[in-house]
Amino acid sequence: MEEKSTWARLRWPIKAIIIALPILAIGYWAMQSGKFDTKLAVKPDSTNINATGPAASGPESTRSFNYQPEKPVDGEYKGVVEVGASGFNSFVVNMDKENRWEIISKDFGKSFAYEGLATTEDIRKGLKDYIGMMLDKGVKSKNIHFVISSGAQKEPKTTVISSELRKMGFVVNLVTAEQEGKLALKSVLPKAYEENSFVVDIGSGNTKISWIDGDTKSEEAPGAKYYEKDLKDEAVYAEVKKLGEKIPASKREVCFIIGGVPFELASQTRQGEERFTVLNDPTSYKADKIKTKSGVNIYKALKDATNCDTFVFDWDANFTIGFLLSLNK
Numbered sequence: 001m002e003e004k005s006t007w008a009r010l011r012w013p014i015k016a017i018i019i020a021l022p023i024l025a026i027g028y029w030a031m032q033s034g035k036f037d038t039k040l041a042v043k044p045d046s047t048n049i050n051a052t053g054p055a056a057s058g059p060e061s062t063r064s065f066n067y068q069p070e071k072p073v074d075g076e077y078k079g080v081v082e083v084g085a086s087g088f089n090s091f092v093v094n095m096d097k098e099n100r101w102e103i104i105s106k107d108f109g110k111s112f113a114y115e116g117l118a119t120t121e122d123i124r125k126g127l128k129d130y131i132g133m134m135l136d137k138g139v140k141s142k143n144i145h146f147v148i149s150s151g152a153q154k155e156p157k158t159t160v161i162s163s164e165l166r167k168m169g170f171v172v173n174l175v176t177a178e179q180e181g182k183l184a185l186k187s188v189l190p191k192a193y194e195e196n197s198f199v200v201d202i203g204s205g206n207t208k209i210s211w212i213d214g215d216t217k218s219e220e221a222p223g224a225k226y227y228e229k230d231l232k233d234e235a236v237y238a239e240v241k242k243l244g245e246k247i248p249a250s251k252r253e254v255c256f257i258i259g260g261v262p263f264e265l266a267s268q269t270r271q272g273e274e275r276f277t278v279l280n281d282p283t284s285y286k287a288d289k290i291k292t293k294s295g296v297n298i299y300k301a302l303k304d305a306t307n308c309d310t311f312v313f314d315w316d317a318n319f320t321i322g323f324l325l326s327l328n329k
Contacts, residue, residue, distance in 0.1 A: 065276035065312050067190055072096035077104060078143040079134035080320040081127070083152050083161055084204065090130045091321055092137045099325050103316040105137055123157075124164050131168075145327075146170050147320045150177040151205015151223055173323065181208030181218030183322030188256045188314050198251045200302060200311075201319060202259035202295050208319075209243055209302070211251045219243045224261045224295035233294070237301045244305025252306040258317055261295025266313035279311040 075096040082089040089108050095101040107130070134144050146165050152158050153174060162172045175183065184201040189212070198211035207221040221240045222231055257279065265285060266277040282300035287293040303311070 065274075065278055067192070067276065069102070069190065069275070070100045072100040072102055073098070075101070076143070077137065077139045078145075078324050079137070079139040080145045080147060080324055081130050082318065082320040083146065083148040083158065088126060088130060089318070089320075090134065091318055092134055092139055093321055093324065095324060095328060097328070099328055101321065101325070105133075106316070106318075107133065120160060120164060123161055124168070127161075127164065127168065144170070145173060145320075145324065147173045147175060147323050149203065149205065149319075150175060150180050150220075151203050154205060175319075175323070177206050177208055177220035178218045180206075180319050181210035181220070182216045183326060184208055184258060184317070184319040185210040185212070185216055185218075185322070186325050187319060187322035188258055188317035193254055193256070196251060196253040198247050198255055198306075198308075200255055200257045200259075200262075202257070202261050202298055204260060204291070207240065207259075207298055209247070211247055213248055213251070217246075219246060221298070224259070224291050224298065227290055227294055233297050236294070237297055240298050240301035241305040244302045247306055252308045253310070255302070255306070255308050255311045256317075257299075257311045257313055258319075259295070261292055261299070262311075262313045264292055265296070265299075266315070270315075275315055277313045277315070279313055281309075 072094050073096050075094040077092060078095055079090065079092045082091075087108075089106070091106050092104040093101045094104055131141075131144060135141065148158055148162065165172050180203075181199070181201065185199040189197060189199050194212050198209065200210075201208040203223045204225045206223040208218060209221065210216060210218040221243050222229070222236045226236050262279065265279050268285075269280060270277045279299075282296050282303055285292075285296050287296055299311070302308075
């Protein structure tokens with residue numbers, strides 16, 4: 001009887017163990033599978049970029065750039081009109097003696113001057129409109145400047161525009177492509193990024209690539225309207241890529257990019273009114289307009305040359321603001 005009683009006491013625990021073993025095995029397998037899936041689903045640590053460098057993220061991400069420029073202190077309003085290869089642009093900035101600046105207004109105009117559809121009077125009227133707008137903003141006439149870009153200087157109508165400006169009593173400032181690249185860098189590159197970044201300005205007439213290596217270096221490449229000169233995509237890609245490879249490896253962490261085509265690309269992913277927008281990978285853009293397609297080709301060549309994955313568009317910077325900064329003694 002005692003032997004039977006002992007078996008009775010042990011029978012149910014043994015059965016329980018036998019039943020539990022398969023369940024435990026299934027649970028262990030599921031737990032391991034869950035860990036594996038979780039690792040696959042982990043997102044990047046951050047979608048933001050700060051002064052320590054870019055965060056890892058995919059080419060289609062809408063990253064942000066959290067740098068905040070210092071505000072000017074006791075600044076003065078200054079204005080500049082850019083006579084570009086595609087028309088007139090104007091900027092009014094508040095600038096202090098330490099070259100801290102903020103944009104007050106910006107206007108991107110469209111001119112038919114280069115298509116032969118504008119008369120001398122049309123040009124004069126357009127320039128007067130820009131000047132009047134600046135005066136209304138509080139800019140003194142002595143603080144209004146005109147700059148003719150290197151790309152625009154290649155256009156025949158530039159001489160007419162220069163002549164009209166001089167008749168109106170204004171000084172016409174001509175800049176070379178090299179100067180343009182250096183001025184773009186002065187306006188767009190924050191001091192915190194001088195050691196690890198470079199600058200690109202994709203204009204209609206040319207592209208300027210610049211960086212700091214002791215002093216400021218600048219290279220010129222074809223602009224987004226290179227098709228008008230019968231240049232082929234492959235040839236321009238190769239030329240831009242070769243120039244991009246000149247940028248030191250230590251300067252390729254972030255690219256600050258400006259220009260008409262980058263403006264279009266940034267407009268597709270801008271989240272609100274942020275100062276900086278990080279562009280997507282060039283292969284993600286599908287362009288219908290030939291100028292945009294050509295600009296993306298230049299952008300891709302630069303990315304392939306540098307392997308930089310963080311191209312930051314600045315909504316306020318422009319090489320002509322760099323020109324104003326260069327006058328600020």
